[in-house]
Amino acid sequence: MSSTMSSLPERIELSGEGLVLRDWTEVDLSAMPGLFDHPDIAYWTPIVSPFDEAAARAPLDRDRQMREEGTTILLAITVDGGAPLGEVMLRRAPEGTELGYAVGPVHRGQGLAARAVRVMAAYAFDQLGAEQVILELEAENAASVAVATKAGFRLLDVPLITGEEKGRPYALQTWGLSRP
Secondary structure, eight states, X not given: OOTTSOOOXXXXXXXXXXXXXXXXXGGGGGTHHHHHOSHHHHHHSSOXXXXXXXXXXXXXXXXXXXXXXXXXXXXXXXXXXXXXXXXXXXXEETTEEEEEEEEOGGGTTSXXXXXXXXXXXXXXXXXXXXXXXXXXXXXXXHHHHHHHHHTXXXXXXXXXXXXXXXTEEEEEEEEEEEOO
């Protein structure tokens, strides 16, 4: 963690927009494969595939370590603090504060991702002092572009981020939302 980054709380629960974003727990491990073991998630995200309970343990452990380091928060998206429907991520890096998300296939079409992104962005602005939050998306991922637009982000005029993940090339656009 850089000396300019403040530490992150050990526990976080955020409410707003009809959602409760909460820490993942051991109880959630059995629900995670149903949310994240899907071809769309495997294709568009760095989440491993197949995603089983053993695969679920790794991000849970990694989340705790990254939170301690002050860099990353992974929260379950819920409507009432109960069953997880997806995940929202905040990552602090020298280049900025990045958000990411994934919603389980059976829970899509309810605006969960856009609402979770807005709640997490408000946390980044209000609690972490971020001036801007970003999303890095592939232009071909129409669902994620729709989330960015619905959440109030705009496409930034910056170079594409290119690379390769899981044996396929990608080109990411950067979308930004500035502090209100």
